[in-house]
Amino acid sequence: MTSILAYDLGASSGRALLGRLNSRTIETEELHRFPNNPVQVRGRLHWDILRLLHEMKQALLKAKHRGVTLQSLAIDSWAVDFGLIGRSGELLGNPYHYRDTHTDGVMENLSVQLTPPYIFGRTGIQFLPFNTIYQLAAMKRDDSPLLREADRFLMIPDLLRYFLTGDMYNEFSNATTTQLYNPLRGDWDTDLLAAIGIPASWFGPVLQPGAGAGELLPSVCGELGIASVPVIAVAEHDTGSAVAAVPATDRSFAYLSCGTWSLMGTETDRPVLSELAQQLNFTNEGGVGGTYRLLKNIMGLWILQETKREWERGGTTLSYPELIGLAEQAPAFTAWIDPDDARFLAPGDMTPRIRDYCRETGQRAPEQPGEVVRCILESLALKYRYVLELTERLSGNAFSGLHMVGGGIQNKLLCQWSASAIGKPVWAGPAEGSAIGNLAVQWIAHGVFADIWEARRVIRESFPVEVYEPNNREAWEDAYGRFRTATGLAE
Ligand code: LFR
Numbered sequence: 001m002t003s004i005l006a007y008d009l010g011a012s013s014g015r016a017l018l019g020r021l022n023s024r025t026i027e028t029e030e031l032h033r034f035p036n037n038p039v040q041v042r043g044r045l046h047w048d049i050l051r052l053l054h055e056m057k058q059a060l061l062k063a064k065h066r067g068v069t070l071q072s073l074a075i076d077s078w079a080v081d082f083g084l085i086g087r088s089g090e091l092l093g094n095p096y097h098y099r100d101t102h103t104d105g106v107m108e109n110l111s112v113q114l115t116p117p118y119i120f121g122r123t124g125i126q127f128l129p130f131n132t133i134y135q136l137a138a139m140k141r142d143d144s145p146l147l148r149e150a151d152r153f154l155m156i157p158d159l160l161r162y163f164l165t166g167d168m169y170n171e172f173s174n175a176t177t178t179q180l181y182n183p184l185r186g187d188w189d190t191d192l193l194a195a196i197g198i199p200a201s202w203f204g205p206v207l208q209p210g211a212g213a214g215e216l217l218p219s220v221c222g223e224l225g226i227a228s229v230p231v232i233a234v235a236e237h238d239t240g241s242a243v244a245a246v247p248a249t250d251r252s253f254a255y256l257s258c259g260t261w262s263l264m265g266t267e268t269d270r271p272v273l274s275e276l277a278q279q280l281n282f283t284n285e286g287g288v289g290g291t292y293r294l295l296k297n298i299m300g301l302w303i304l305q306e307t308k309r310e311w312e313r314g315g316t317t318l319s320y321p322e323l324i325g326l327a328e329q330a331p332a333f334t335a336w337i338d339p340d341d342a343r344f345l346a347p348g349d350m351t352p353r354i355r356d357y358c359r360e361t362g363q364r365a366p367e368q369p370g371e372v373v374r375c376i377l378e379s380l381a382l383k384y385r386y387v388l389e390l391t392e393r394l395s396g397n398a399f400s401g402l403h404m405v406g407g408g409i410q411n412k413l414l415c416q417w418s419a420s421a422i423g424k425p426v427w428a429g430p431a432e433g434s435a436i437g438n439l440a441v442q443w444i445a446h447g448v449f450a451d452i453w454e455a456r457r458v459i460r461e462s463f464p465v466e467v468y469e470p471n472n473r474e475a476w477e478d479a480y481g482r483f484r485t486a487t488g489l490a491e
Contacts, residue, residue: 002069004446005031005229006438007056008238009077009156010407011260012036012305014052016059017432018068019439021448026439026462028432031066032059038097045101045347046094047081047156053163057224064226071446074234075157076241076438078260079177079285080132083159084150084202085168092146095156098130099347102142106134114195116278122189124271124284125179128297129345132178137196153202157236164231165214169207171233173240176286181206183271183286207233209240209288210445234441235288239263239295241437244288244452245430246403247460254391254399256384256418257433258408260302264387265295266395280390288441288452294395296387299339301408304376307350311369318369324413326370327377333479334371335363336379338487361486381417382483388422401425405433409466419468420476430463 003018016032034055039048056075063070084092096102107129111119116127125131132155139147154162155174162168175181175188180203182189188203207213213233221228235241242257257263271284271292285293304323311318318326335358337344343353351372355365358375366375384402392398401424409415409428419426430436440455449455470476483489 002071003063004071004439004442005059005063005073006435006442007059007073007075007160008241008432008435008438009036009052009075010238010434011078014055015432015435016056016062017435017439018063019436019442021443024458024461026436026458028436028439031062034058039094045097045099047097049083049091049095049156049159053160056160056164057220060224060226064224070229072230072232072442074232074236074438074442075160076234076236076238076434077156077160079155079174079237079239080128080130080135082132082135082153082155084146085152085154085162086149087151091159092149095159096135098135099345101346102138103129103134106138106141107131110134110137110196114192117275119179119192120278121273122182122184122192123176123179124183124273124277124292125176126281126283126296129342133180133192133196136198140197147198150202152204155236161213161231161233164216164220166217167214168204169213169233170204171207171209171213171236173209173235173237173286173288175206176284177237181286183284183292209233209235209441212445232442232445234438237285238434239293240285240287241435241441242405242433243267243293244437244440244455245433245459246405247427247429247456247463247465248403249460250400252395252397252399253403254388254401255403255405258300258404258406258414260300260305262298262300262380262384262408263293263295264298264384265293265391266397266399268292268294268395272394277394280394282390282394288437288444291452294391296390297340298380298383298387299344300380301411303339303344303350303354304373306347307372307376310349310351316369320411323369323373324411326368327373328413330368330370330374332374333378333475333482335366335375336382336483336486337375338489339376339379339383361488363486377411377414377417378479379483380414381421382480384418385421385423385480386484386489399424401427404428405430407431415466415468416471420470420472421480423470423473423476425470426468427465428468429465430459436463
């Protein structure tokens, strides 16, 4: 039985999905799922990168025990984070989590020397305080000894791929998220690197999604007792893989990749580097087949995930279905937050931040769990409407509906409210968007699909898409106006 394997590592969990083609239908099987728990040490937040490698090896063992022959494998993960490799080839330290506070204030300070138009004109990347450029600048400011020892820079999937294959490559879709890659030159931006004092020699050749990226090391095969497997570079940024899996029919489509983050935008065939794009803080992340994702990050289900953890720390454990059920019963349209307010970025207790936000903006603060969850989910749906309007304005396209992909679509209430808030249908599916996009690009590399559009057609025929039609239109329209007033989101 020949299959391909997609590792999709999210900020809270990872999974290994087997993919097979049964004539023209994609069949997937979840081989392994594991938590991805960041670890706090001495006030700093790190990824447990070796645990992730361990879990990836467990998936290879499971494949072996099932008698599966792997034709190839590929990795995608969240973006912006990295490991530094020393001269001897060893990983220096545990990679920092992008939510670590060492980047606080760095983006603002750097903007004096490197203005936003200058950085955006070279990279097309939105200003987020945790972008790689600011992480490296923070390490430079702190005179991190890691920088003195470093020889190579690898993003998270590059790093895990290196552990498995021994080859060091930087993959394109992830490279663009650093805000150090220049899509016009098609290479790392050496001027930006020089300006932050980071040697360009650390940055290697950039592989396009679909390129071969080596094969499993003999040491890995020996440890696991398996035959070698070719490794392919896909859109190793999970959002890039998720958008590759959007089952769109129309070439101009709007999507929302819904997980810990909500990523909303459209696909373009070149970066949009206009003044408006910069002012609206849209990004142009590199994708499959020369495409770009013109999108905006929205804080997403992170706020709900952290609220759930806060209540668990306090001794109240509620499942997601329970939380959603409580939200449904709570009174509608009473208070909203702007999910993208900076206070919601860092881990920790969310309910005091939500209540402060509401009080500061002259709203009644939600008290009961159901009211809090309702506030979060309504605010997300209304923010989606806002960002969809911006996407239409920037791209000059009017979208007939919104494709939602990712684990967040299991929250049917959010899908329904999103449809109602935007006043257009939501087409939800597939939930495993990133892993399926990862598989699709491997099949393109094998010549099974000609391109991403053929892959999207097969994905559309292989996975169910649930349609949510808007309802309660007047109430949502009215709420949208009041949401914008409360949150100060401009016309
Ligand atoms: C989603 C995602 C976003 C990126 C954020 C941080 O998982 O990759 O696209 O902005 O995580 O890396």
